[in-house]
Amino acid sequence: MDEFKISVLTPEDWVLYKTVRLKSLRDSPDSFGATYEQEAVLSDAQWQLRLDLQSRALNALPLIVQIGDLPVGLAWGVIHKPDVATAHIYQMWVSPALRGKGIATSLLRAIKAWAIDQGCHLLALAVTIGNEDAVNLYESSGFIATGQLEALRVGSALCVQPMVMQLGSAV
Template sequence: MSDVKSRVLTPQDWQLYKLARLNSLEDAPDSFGSTYEQEVTLSDTEWQTRLDLKWRGLDALPLIAELEGQAVGLAWGVIHEPDTKMAHIYQMWVSPALRGKGIAKSLLGEISTWAVNKGCECIKLAVTTSNEAAVGFYTSSGYLPTGPLEALRVGSALMVQPMVKRLGNTQ
C-alpha cells in the first residue's frame, strides 16, 4: 500500500504508540506475551519511557505504520546485550482491515535492514502456533522454527514457536 508510511517512534509519539499497542492487544490477545489488562493501566510516564531508548540504554527500532494519520501497524526490532549478533522482533501487529497488503512485510524488511546495518547475523521472533496466518507469513519470509515450543505467557495453554532468520551479514 503506497499510502501507508512507516517511521521510527520517538518519545513524543507516546500517545500514538499507546493507542496502537492497546489496539493490538485488544485485536489479537493470543499473539502477545503481555495483555491489554496489564498495559491499559500503565501511566503516561511509563508509555513515554518505553520510547526513550537512550534513557533505557536500549538498542531498538520501534516502528509505526500510518495511513492518513492513523496507526495501522506496529513492530519493534531490539538487540539485547550482550548478544549483539541477534536482533529480536516484538509487538508485530497490523490492523485487521489492512492485513495482506504488504505492511507486515515492509516492517520486517525495515527491521532486517536495520539489523544487518547493526552487524546482526540473525533475527529471532516467537509466533503463537495457533495463528496459522502469522506462522505462514513468517515461514514465507524466511524464518525457520528453532528450539522447543514455549508457553505464550505464564498460565497460558497457548504455545509459541521460536523462529529465526539468518541474515546475509557474516561480519
Template structure:
C-alpha cells in the same frame, strides 16, 4: 490516492504508540506474551520511557505504519544488550482493516534492513503456533523454527514456537 508511511517512533509519539499497542493487545490477545490487562495499568511515563532513545529504545527500532496519517501497524526490533548479535522482534501487529495487503511484510523488511545495518547475525521471534497468518509471513521471509515450543503465558493453553532468521551479508559486500 492512499499513502503508506513507515517511520521510527520517537518519544513525542508516546500517546499514539500507547493507543496502538493497547488496541493490538485487545484485538489479538493470543498473539502476544503480554496482555491488555497488564499494560493498561502502565503510567504514561512508562510509554514515554519505552520510546526514549536515552533509555531502553537505545538498542531498539520501534516502527509505526501509517496509512493516510492514520496509525495502522507496529513492529519492534530490539537488542537486549549492545553487544548482542541477535535482534528480537516484538509487538508485530497490523490493523485487521488492512491485513493481507503487504503492510506486515513491509514492517518486517524494515526491521531486517535495520538489523543488517547494525551488523547482526540473527533475528529471533516467538509466534503462537495456531497463528497461521504470522507463521506464513515469517516462513515466506525465511524464518525457521529453532528450539522447542513454550507456553504463551504461564496459565495459557497456547504454545509459542521460537523462530529465527539468519541474516546474510548484503549482496554488495558478498561480491567484494
C-alpha cells in the same frame, strides 16, 4: 489502498504508541506475551519511558505504520546485550482490515535492514501456535522454526514457536 508510511517512534509519539499498542492487544490477545489489562494501567510516564531508548540504554527500532494519521501497524526490533549478534522482533501487529497488503512484509524488511546495519547475523521472533497467517508470513519471509515450544505467557495454555532468520536471506 492508500499509501502507508512506516516511521520510527520517538518519546514524543508516546500517545500514538499507546493507542496502537492497546489496540493491538485488544485485537490479538493471543499474539503477545503482555495483555491489554497489564498495559492499559501503565502511567503516561511509563509509556513515555518505553520510547526513551537512550535513557534505557536500549538498542531498538520501534516502528509504526500509518495511513494518513491512522495507526495501522506496529513492530519493534530489539537487540539485547550481551547477544548483539541477534535482533529480536516484538509487538508485530497489522490492523485486521489491512492484513495481506504488504504492511507486515515492509515492517520485516525495515527491521531486517536495521539489524544488518547493526551488525546482527540473526533475526529471532516467536509466533503463537495456530496463528497460521503469521506462521505463513514468517516462513515465506525466510524464518525457520527452531527450539522448543514455549508458553505464550505465565498461566497461558497457548504456546509460541521460536523462529529465526539468518540475515542475508530475502524477506
